[in-house]
Amino acid sequence: MRRMTARPANAHQARLLRLLRDGGPNSRAQLGDQVDLSRSKLAVEVDRLLETELVVADGLAASRGGRRSHNIRLNPHLRFLGVDIGATSVDVAVTNAELEILGHINQPMDVREGPVAVFEQVLSMAAKLKATGIAEGFDGAGIGVPGPVRFPEGIPVAPPIMPGWDGFPVREALSQELGCPVMVDNDVNLMALGEQHAGVARTVADFLCVKIGTGIGCGIVVGGEVYRGTTGSAGDIGHIQAVPDGRPCACGNRGCLEAHFSGAALALDATEAAEQQRSPELAVRLEANGTLSAVDVAAVAAAGDATALDLIREGGNRTGQVIAGLVSFFNPGLVVIGGGVTGLGHTLLAAIRTQVYRGSLPLATGNLPIVLGELGPTAGVIGAARLISDHLFSPA
Secondary structure, eight states, rough: OOOOOOOOSHHHHHHHHHHHHHSEEEEEHHHHSSSOOHHHHHHHHHHHHHHHHHHHHHHEEEEEESOOEEEEEEEETTOOEEEEOSSSEEEEEEOTTTEEEEEEEEEEOOGGGGGHHHHHHHHHHHHHHHTTOOOOSSSSEEEESSOOOOOOTTEEETTTOTTOOOOOOOOHHHHHHHHEEEEEEEEHHHHHHHHHHTTTTTTTTEEEEEEEEESSEEEETTTTTEEESSSOTTGGGGGGGTTTOOOOOTSSSBBBBHSSSSSHHHHHHHHHHHTTTOOHHHHHHHHSSSSSOOOHHHHHHTOHHHHHHHHHHHHHHHHHHHHHHHHHHHHOOOEEESGGGGGGGGHHHHHHHHHHHHHHHHHHTTOOOOOESSSHHHHHHHHHHHHHHHHHOOOH
């Protein structure tokens, strides 16, 4: 079994690998158009990459006059594992070096069971994917977790909705289990990377990616790179105060956005509305199932239930007010809204847009698209594969 042992020797080789990852097979001439290298220097770097087997020749390129050259592509046998751990489910996918998903599994899971139980499940899912024949092993793995991560070490730090995970050596433990390099990041940063690579943010260098699920977070992309802050906690917008002296939050403070609008908060509000008979439809679902979720609210709202629609609008307004402050501060070219709660759809999006366009200056919002993510649950696993490929396609 061949594993990726080589790394690019310099920045030129790294640039060539990333161009082939993002653009697919290409000729030497076309690669030369995109990098600042002489023909002879380009030939040397491509030949060295061919020797490492990171890239392979891939048929003759279209003629540009004169002798036809070979296309170059990333080695088709390279395999990356992408893992996106959420609060209530986990996605595991295998990609090729161009980050195309070859196999994908989603399973319910409670992150509160702790890292040992969760990673047993992740490893089991990875083994199932390998058993289909799409991968003999993995050249690298990217892991997303729903909490703050000290990025250089790949260690979660005091994650509010992940009891038992503080200080757990995720990167080191999984690297030993999988037998390959591993990188770990916050799940919303990976969603941003996924949407940047293959989704709605492909052509935007500066954008915000807001994930609304069990918690709320924001991926910040500046000049095409994820901005993590000094210690890795940039974008933790779920703990910006949205309601003065409001509900207690898992982080220990009161009135956080996450405490008033997230999957868990919406379920709490919906249950209260059902118990008070403000929504007969929610009351029926509560009696039938014993609990309510954001999925129930979305279904009832889609049928025109006024109370459910009000809950969505109120949450969208609060989220929009926080995002309006971010837009005024950061002046992004795009705001992407993703995560499980986006099943609430355009009612939520309309409320967020209204608050942002009303609350930020026209110079910041005049040409600012605020859109739902394109990739859904695959954004995180594509972003995870992108994370590890960025690491491996950098000079050692």
